[in-house]
Amino acid sequence: MAKKKVAVIGSGIAGSGIAVLLAHSGDYEVDLYEKNKLIGGRFASYDREGFRLDVGCHMVGNCDKGPIGEILKLVDQPDAVRWQYLETGASHFNYKGTDLLFPREIEKLGFTDDEIQKILQFYVETLSIPEDQYDEYDKVNMLEQIEKYIKNDRARTIFGFISGLCFVTHDYETPVGEWARCNKEMRVKEAVGYPIGGTGAIPEAYVRIMEEQGGRMHLVTPIKRILVEDKVAKGVELKDGTTRQCDIIISNAGLKPTVESLVGRRHYSKEFLEKVDGYEYSLCAAALKVALDEPFIENKTMVLYFGTDDLYTREEEVEGGMIPETMEVLMVPILSNIDPTSCPEGRQLLIAGAGVGSKAVDISPEDRKKWEQAFINGLEVLFPGVSRHIMWTSYTSPSDIENLFGEDGNVIGIAQKLGQVGENRPPIKDPEIKNLYHCSADSGMHGIGGELAADSALRLFEMLM
Ligand SMILES: Cc1cc2nc3c(=O)[nH]c(=O)nc-3n(C[C@H](O)[C@H](O)[C@H](O)COP(=O)(O)OP(=O)(O)OC[C@H]3O[C@@H](n4cnc5c(N)ncnc54)[C@H](O)[C@@H]3O)c2cc1C
Structure with missing residues (x-):
């Protein structure tokens, strides 16, 4: 039987995940299109001066024991990604400069x-x-x-x-x-951790296996349009005007951009458009990657820092446009203590991530500097003296995320908030356009970030097979 032709738009975790699953099944001829030069969407990694940097600031909820690992098992390469678990049992918190294990040392937080x-x-x-x-x-x-x-x-x-x-x-x-x-x-599986080689190691492994199975990866190839005739998706049009006919189209570009730009609103009913317009994204985050001239921080892999008793007000201030002098809430993986391959020997790499608002806004070079300094000031509370060891920093703002991936620069995709979970998640199978599927964190049912995206790929695979 002839293989079905499938075009997958986007190489995020969900896009590369479904691409490898379908290529491995033997029933599909897969073309995977990615508009950027990096594989992996928000999970992509890149190199700078011997350091391996992730676009975001990531930990994976259940590593090989979760949906990301499940995809590798289904394509018979469970070890294609090597994982490093974080220590289990308690999280390393820092409260206003005091280290503690949570919840084990909760008394250090000053409660009665x-x-x-x-x-x-x-x-x-x-x-x-x-x-x-x-x-x-x-x-x-x-x-x-x-x-x-x-x-x-x-x-x-x-x-x-x-x-x-x-x-x-x-x-x-x-x-x-x-x-x-x-x-x-996460508590039951005890497998929170990180992929050796950066978060990009996951989608890169998916794509490598997909190519071994005959699938084709097209980088720097944005899809301009999904070709639709009489409510049936027939193929895709590339930016240069070339068209490719296919049997099914899977969009990893996100529900809203797919409906709005790739298919076009005119193909949808008013009711569905209202639904799509009503979905809300998660909030935005920023990440400061910090290259240190020596392994300054010992014996720690991840610290969750909070230097305030009033997160709610801090969030309101930042969402109102204020740039704080010191970031008081940070997630800080000391990445090279988790994955020593992430930086040259004798150096150290750490990342500080934090929520910074509800929507990406363009920032001036001066404001970018202020944000960077706010993150560094937060790190200085956590690791006094760290600033003296900084070789360089690289700041990823929500507007950088937006420039790369769109969707207001949000972190997750369509948020898991009240009214948007369970049966209210966006659909995988497009309800109005035949042969079109949505595969991204937007349409994942459960899980955190990358695992929500992988969940969407697994559910779509089950549907198609
Ligand atoms: C700062 C930050 C921190 C995060 N921290 C974590 C974390 O700790 N743990 C975690 O699990 N998750 C985390 N996440 C969330 C996680 O990265 C995302 O939820 C997940 O990667 C989304 O995957 P996806 O497959 O849905 O889509 P994406 O990663 O957004 O991929 C979509 C892809 O489609 C491509 N594309 C779009 N339009 C087109 C087109 N027209 N033609 C061709 N290609 C197109 C895009 O370029 C992109 O590569 C974080 C995200 C950010 C930004």
Whole structure:
């Protein structure tokens, strides 16, 4: 039987993931188109002066034990990516300059015994929500949930920070069911970690295997249009006007850009367009990559820093346009302590990531400098003296993310917020255009970031096979 021709638009985790799955199945002739020169979308990595840098600031929730690893298992190459797990059992927090393991050393956060009891009760009971109640809890937000136990800004800050790390949403819009599901999975599997060779090692492995199976990767090849006739997707048009006919089209470009620009609104009903327009993205984040002249930070792989008791107000200020003097909430992987191949010997690489607003805004060179300094000031609280060892830094702002990938420079894709989870996630199979599928974090059902995208690829694969 002749193979079905498929065009995949975009090489993010979901795009490269579905491309390798279909190529490996033997039933599909796969062409994968990527507009940028890097493979991997928001998971891409690149080199600078012997350092391997990721576009974003990433950790992977369940490594080989999650959906990203599942794709490699399905294509018979489970070891194509090597993983380094973070130590398990507790997270390394730094609260206003004091190191502590959370929740093990919660008493260092200055709570009373009674408050500690309530916080631990909230934490344990939320993580123990039975699976058959997740859907019900998806109607409750994290702020409501914590306030059932304790009303305290510092407690709110800690858990707002944790839910922000997972879904890049505010606590008052984060569904408790999805939070519990993802956090419980990570606790059970104990496989939070990082791919050796940078996050780009994952999509690069997918693409290598896809090519071994006869699939074709086309870099720097933006798709201008999806060709649609009588509500049926027939092929794609490249930027130079060339057209390619195919049996199915899979878009990893995101639901909104696909509907808006690649297909065109005129092909859709008013009802569906209203739905698409109504979906909201996750918030934005920035990442400062810092090259150090020596391994200055020892014995630490990842620190979650918060130097404020009032995350909510800090978020409001930043979303209102304020550039803080010091970033007070940071996720800091000391990347070369996790993956020594990420920098030349005798050097060190660390990344500081943080939420910085609800929408990408263009920043002037002066403001970029101010943001960089705010991150460095935060790092200086965490690691006094670190500034003296900085060789160079590279700052990725939400507008950089937007320039590369669009979608307002958001972190995840269509956010897992109230009303946008479970059966309310965007569709994988386009409801109005035949032979068109959406495969990206937007249409993933569960999981965090890259794993949400991989989940979408796995679900689409199941649908097509
Ligand atoms: C700063 C930052 C930090 C993050 N931290 C984490 C983390 O710690 N853990 C985690 O799991 N996730 C994290 N994420 C989120 C994660 O990166 C994304 O959710 C995930 O990678 C999205 O994958 P995707 O396949 O849906 O799409 P994308 O990665 O957005 O890929 C879409 C691809 O389609 C291409 N494309 C678009 N239009 C066209 C076109 N017309 N023609 C050809 N190609 C096109 C784009 O160039 C892109 O390569 C982070 C993201 C950012 C930005």
